[in-house]
Amino acid sequence: xxxxxxxxxxxxxxxxxxxxxxxxxxxxxxxxxxxxxxxxxxxxxxxxxxxxxxxxxxxxxxxxxxxxxxxxxxxxxxxxxxxxxxxxxxxxxxxxxxxxxxxxxxxxxxxxxxxxxxxxxxxxxxxxxxxxxxxxxxxxxxxxxxxxxxxxxxxxxxxxxxxx
Numbered sequence: 001x002x003x004x005x006x007x008x009x010x011x012x013x014x015x016x017x018x019x020x021x022x023x024x025x026x027x028x029x030x031x032x033x034x035x036x037x038x039x040x041x042x043x044x045x046x047x048x049x050x051x052x053x054x055x056x057x058x059x060x061x062x063x064x065x066x067x068x069x070x071x072x073x074x075x076x077x078x079x080x081x082x083x084x085x086x087x088x089x090x091x092x093x094x095x096x097x098x099x100x101x102x103x104x105x106x107x108x109x110x111x112x113x114x115x116x117x118x119x120x121x122x123x124x125x126x127x128x129x130x131x132x133x134x135x136x137x138x139x140x141x142x143x144x145x146x147x148x149x150x151x152x153x154x155x156x157x158x159x160x161x162x163x164x
Contacts, residue, residue, distance in 0.1 A: 048142050075126075
């Protein structure tokens with residue numbers, strides 16, 4: 001009934017079939033877009049600035065607080081070469097509950113106003129949190145097309161992009 005190699009091959013085939021059918025199926029995900037950065041207690045996923053081409057850009061992405069206690073996003077800074085800019089956070093401070101993803105374009109609307117954001121530019125962005133270490137990264141400036149077609153980008157509250 002076959003030699004020892006036949007039994008080994010048959011055993012491996014059965015083991016492989018069980019491993020592939022018994023194991024959990026991997027979760028299907030979309031290809032990553034935007035910048036991803038992590039600190040010990042905070043994940044910033046899919047970060048980008050989506051511009052309307054008229055001096056306003058919406059910060060998009062997801063923040064996940066990996067700590068045991070709630071945190072808050074308390075500040076955003078853009079690299080000095082951008083020049084003057086304004087940041088407007090609609091609906092007050094951005095609270096980050098533990099282990100609960102906060103989608104910036106939907107849950108917390110943050111808009112940066114500057115005439116320097118053009119598609120393809122990668123400004124340095126610094127996110128400052130109440131408890132977590134800051135996240136410093138570069139993020140792509142994208143247009144309202146493709147995966148960003150539905151992102152609503154607001155004009156400056158006074159209609160003027162200058163901070164004065």
